[in-house]
Amino acid sequence: MKNHVLRPLWLVLAAIALLLAVRYLVVPSDFGVNGRSFTYGFHRLSNVADWQKFPDKYLGKEYCQDCHEEKVTENGSSKHRNIQCENCHGPAYGHPDNPEKLPIDRSRELCLRCHSQLPYPGSQRGQLKGIDPERHNPGQPCAECHNPHHPDQEVG
Amino acid sequence: MDCSRRTLLKSACAATAAATLPISAFRLFSPAECRAETGKPGTRWIFLVDTEKCVGCGLCVKACKLENEVPYDAPVTRTWVERYVITSDGKSHIDSPMGGRDGFTSPKIDGQEINPKEITKAFFVPKLCNQCDNPPCVQVCPVGATYQTSDGVVLVDRKWCIGCGYCIMACPYGVRFFHPEYKVAEKCTFCYHRISKGETTACVQACPFEARKIGNLRDPDDPVTKIVMTQRVGVLKDEYGTKPQVFYLGLDRNVR
Numbered sequence: 001m002k003n004h005v006l007r008p009l010w011l012v013l014a015a016i017a018l019l020l021a022v023r024y025l026v027v028p029s030d031f032g033v034n035g036r037s038f039t040y041g042f043h044r045l046s047n048v049a050d051w052q053k054f055p056d057k058y059l060g061k062e063y064c065q066d067c068h069e070e071k072v073t074e075n076g077s078s079k080h081r082n083i084q085c086e087n088c089h090g091p092a093y094g095h096p097d098n099p100e101k102l103p104i105d106r107s108r109e110l111c112l113r114c115h116s117q118l119p120y121p122g123s124q125r126g127q128l129k130g131i132d133p134e135r136h137n138p139g140q141p142c143a144e145c146h147n148p149h150h151p152d153q154e155v156g
Numbered sequence: 157m158d159c160s161r162r163t164l165l166k167s168a169c170a171a172t173a174a175a176t177l178p179i180s181a182f183r184l185f186s187p188a189e190c191r192a193e194t195g196k197p198g199t200r201w202i203f204l205v206d207t208e209k210c211v212g213c214g215l216c217v218k219a220c221k222l223e224n225e226v227p228y229d230a231p232v233t234r235t236w237v238e239r240y241v242i243t244s245d246g247k248s249h250i251d252s253p254m255g256g257r258d259g260f261t262s263p264k265i266d267g268q269e270i271n272p273k274e275i276t277k278a279f280f281v282p283k284l285c286n287q288c289d290n291p292p293c294v295q296v297c298p299v300g301a302t303y304q305t306s307d308g309v310v311l312v313d314r315k316w317c318i319g320c321g322y323c324i325m326a327c328p329y330g331v332r333f334f335h336p337e338y339k340v341a342e343k344c345t346f347c348y349h350r351i352s353k354g355e356t357t358a359c360v361q362a363c364p365f366e367a368r369k370i371g372n373l374r375d376p377d378d379p380v381t382k383i384v385m386t387q388r389v390g391v392l393k394d395e396y397g398t399k400p401q402v403f404y405l406g407l408d409r410n411v412r
Contacts, residue, residue, distance in 0.1 A: 035304060040294050043303035047313040054349035057223045058358050082364040087215050091222050113213040113259030114364075120241070120278035124365065125211040125260075133261065 286400030
C-alpha cells in the first residue's frame with residue numbers, strides 16, 4: 001500500500017494506543033458500574049470507604065458521661081435533659097487530649113435560639129418559655145441567674 | 157436438513173407458543189431486583205422531619221457544619237432551616253438567615269416587622285438532601301464523580317469531581333453547592349461516616365426536640381419506617397419524579 005495512506009493510519013493507531021495506555025494508568029481499577037445501573041452507579045467503588053473513614057466530631061452524651069458523670073446526672077433530671085452537652089460545649093473530637101478544655105458558649109445568643117419569644121401559633125416555638133431579649137436584662141449573660149444544666153434550680 | 161412432518165409441526169407449535177408469551181417473560185432480572193424479590197433485608201436510609209416539633213433553634217445546622225467541616229462563616233450549608241410566616245392577607249414571608257445556623261431570635265423577617273395579630277400560621281421547615289431514588293444530580297454528572305450507594309445515599313467523589321456544576325443546577329431542591337475549600341460539589345451525606353457505624357447523624361443527635369430522625373426503610377421494625385408507612389407524610393416537589401426519601405410530617409402547602 002502507498003505511504004501516504006499508511007502513515008496517517010499508523011498515527012491513528014498510535015494515538016489509540018496512547019489513549020488506552022493513559023486510561024490504563026489513570027483510571028483506577030475499581031472505577032466502573034458498581035451499583036444498580038450505569039446511570040446511578042458509575043463511580044469509583046473505594047470512595048464509599050473514603051467517606052466512611054471520615055472522623056466523627058460530635059461524640060454524644062454517652063462519651064461525656066465517662067468522665068463527667070456528675071454533670072450528666074444533674075442535667076438528666078432537668079427540662080434541659082434532651083439537649084446534648086456538645087450543643088453548648090462544642091464538639092468533643094480530640095478532647096481531653098487536644099483540646100484539653102472545650103470552649104463553652106456562654107453567650108445570650110445560644111439561649112435565645114429557643115428562648116427568644118416568637119408569637120407563632122401552631123408552632124412549638126410559641127409554647128416555649130421565652131423573653132424579649134431587648135427588654136429582659138439586655139447584655140447580661142443568662143447563666144448569671146439561670147443554671148443551664150438545671151434551669152429550675154438557683155445558680156449555686 | 158431433514159424435515160419430517162412431525163418436526164415441522166413440533167417447531168410450529170413451539171413458535172406459536174413463544175409468540176404468545178409477553179415480552180416481559182424474556183426480561184432479565186438485575187441482581188438488585190433478585191435480591192429485592194427474594195426478600196433479603198438490606199438497608200435503604202430514609203429521613204423523617206417533624207415540622208410540628210421544630211422550633212427553629214438551628215442547632216442542627218451548627219452541628220452539621222462543624223461535624224462535616226463545612227466552612228462555618230461561608231454562606232453555604234448542607235442542611236438549613238426555613239421560617240414560614242403566613243399573614244392574614246395570604247402572603248407568605250420566608251427567610252433563612254445563614255441557613256438558620258444561629259437560630260431565629262428576632263421576629264423580624266428580612267428586616268421587616270410583622271404584626272403578631274396578622275399572623276395566621278408560622279412554622280419552621282428543616283431541609284437537607286432528599287437522597288432521591290431517581291437523583292437528577294447523579295444523572296447529569298459527566299465524569300461519574302457522584303453516585304448512589306447500595307443503601308441509597310448519594311455521595312460525591314472529591315478526587316473525581318471536576319467542578320463543572322451540572323449537579324448543582326440539576327438538583328430541584330437546591331441542596332448542592334461548591335465547597336469553598338475543596339472546590340468540588342458538596343452535599344449532605346446523611347453523615348455517611350456515622351450511619352455506617354450504627355450511629356445517628358449529627359443533626360439528629362443535636363436536635364433537642366426530636367424533629368429529625370433517620371431510619372432504614374428495609375427494616376419493618378424501624379420506628380421511622382413505621383411512621384412513614386402508617387402516618388400521613390409528605391415529600392417536597394413530588395411532581396419532579398425524583399422520588400425523594402426525606403419525609404415530612406405536618407408539611408404545609410406554602411412550603412416550597
